Amino acid sequence: MRPNAKPQNPNFSSGPCSKRPGYDLSKLDTAMQGRSHRSTLGKAVLARACSQTAELLQLPEGYRVGIVPASDTGAVEMVLWSMLGARPVEVLYWESFGKGWYSDITQQLKLSDVTERCADYGQLPDLTAVDFNSDVVFTWNGTTSGVRVPNGDWIPGDRAGLTLCDATSAVFAMPMPWEKLDVVTYSWQKVLGGEGAHGMLILSPRAVERLESYTPAWPLPKIFRMTKNGKLIEGIFRGETINTPSMLCVTDYLDALDWLAGIGGQQAGIARCNTNLQVVEAFVEATPWIHFLAKDPALRSSTSVCLTLDATPEQVKAIIKLLEQEEVAFDIGAYRDAPHGLRLWCGATVEASDLQALMPWIEWAYHQVVAS
CATH class of the missing domain: 3.40.640.10 (Type I PLP-dependent aspartate aminotransferase-like (Major domain))
Incomplete structure (x- = not known):
């Protein structure tokens, strides 16, 4: 099913990264x-x-x-x-x-x-x-x-x-x-x-x-x-x-x-990043076709979260394009020298609620491209 709710802020680029919540x-x-x-x-x-x-x-x-x-x-x-x-x-x-x-x-x-x-x-x-x-x-x-x-x-x-x-x-x-x-x-x-x-x-x-x-x-x-x-x-x-x-x-x-x-200084920034990573971890744990590039949880970044998919490079590109067309996630492709996949910025300026809203869209896009 195509999700209804979209992230309030679809900017998940790893640099330049999303502005802080409420930025004007x-x-x-x-x-x-x-x-x-x-x-x-x-x-x-x-x-x-x-x-x-x-x-x-x-x-x-x-x-x-x-x-x-x-x-x-x-x-x-x-x-x-x-x-x-x-x-x-x-x-x-x-x-x-x-x-x-x-x-x-x-x-x-x-x-x-x-x-x-x-x-x-x-x-x-x-x-x-x-x-x-x-x-x-x-x-x-x-x-x-x-x-x-x-x-x-x-x-x-x-x-x-x-x-x-x-x-x-x-x-x-x-x-x-x-x-x-x-x-x-x-x-x-x-x-x-x-x-x-x-x-x-x-x-x-x-x-x-x-x-x-x-x-x-x-x-x-x-x-x-x-x-x-x-x-x-x-x-x-x-x-x-x-x-x-x-x-x-x-x-x-x-x-x-x-x-x-x-919002509480450096410790608050660290806590926001950890919370964001946990959102992605819960999705990956429940989804058999998506994986962390960093297999060891102790080594996983809480900012630049890199994921691989059970999909061909062409299918991954199609998923990324579809998510951009739907205006739910911009600039989330893996770095050009890295293995094909997704890279979600989960730094302190990203809201956990936006990541929670994005996860069903990733699942929907995957099934539209790979399982259709």
């Missing part, structure tokens, strides 16, 4: 429009984005938060080019973005002392084999695979190398053991549903020490430089951005931070 563009504060980001007001607004982020994430003393160019990709590249080369490197990946970091480290930076630890989509590499005398690069949550590391227990507190973590689909959605993480990157467009083009960079004191004690052998573009005369450019972490940010996007990010603070 006309309600954004426009005081910063047409003003310089270097004005007293501009610096104060940017500084607030950094300080409120640190407060909501409950970062340890001494951790710094900065706004950098080019979304999460820019933030990751910034730290790879600025910090790697001082020690051997281990790269862990189990999906396309992590594989991209490995490629850049070996083919662009051309580092030779690099260990590759990889796994197929749906799995994790052996975390117990990682040598933390090396710098370790990894994603916390595989956006294109729906697989996350279960916790930070595998990272020692007394490591010699740095941990560099791409956490764009995890920050504000999953508990993060900050003392185990030296560099963390993310973008506004993911869990809080902000706008693209800006990255966030979180540095531990150990990461700052690396920046101030090590100079890479290669030249760095201006937008990658975080030190001057051997000292950290502290202004980057007080809202004095390297290049001109979109102040409209900054205002939008602050709106998202205020929303999260208003």
Whole structure:
């Protein structure tokens, strides 16, 4: 039977992700429009984005938060080019973005002392084999695979190398053991549903020490430089951005931070993601022809939920097209390099009620395409 109720919000894209519930563009504060980001007001607004982020994430003393160019990709590249080369490197990946970091480290930076630890989509590499005398690069949550590391227990507190973590689909959605993480990157467009083009960079004191004690052998573009005369450019972490940010996007990010603070902070965001995952888990458990790409429940992402279907690639595409035509789910196809299937964003800005409304539509579309 064709369902009657539709999701109130059919946006389940994994980036840019759905805006927060109740979002209204006309309600954004426009005081910063047409003003310089270097004005007293501009610096104060940017500084607030950094300080409120640190407060909501409950970062340890001494951790710094900065706004950098080019979304999460820019933030990751910034730290790879600025910090790697001082020690051997281990790269862990189990999906396309992590594989991209490995490629850049070996083919662009051309580092030779690099260990590759990889796994197929749906799995994790052996975390117990990682040598933390090396710098370790990894994603916390595989956006294109729906697989996350279960916790930070595998990272020692007394490591010699740095941990560099791409956490764009995890920050504000999953508990993060900050003392185990030296560099963390993310973008506004993911869990809080902000706008693209800006990255966030979180540095531990150990990461700052690396920046101030090590100079890479290669030249760095201006937008990658975080030190001057051997000292950290502290202004980057007080809202004095390297290049001109979109102040409209900054205002939008602050709106998202205020929303999260208003519903209970980071723990509320984590709880919303877990509730959303449970909706999908209940559907998969009751439906024999749909499966999690991540077979181990402990490794399942609570944001980028990846599913496979007992269907051909052409049938999967037809299901996705049908759901879009019915305006019940937009942009839910698996990432182009991942196995064919569905990818549902279940981050904090998504309502569980919308996912509950979507599940019968997925079943209906499957039977329309595959069982008809």
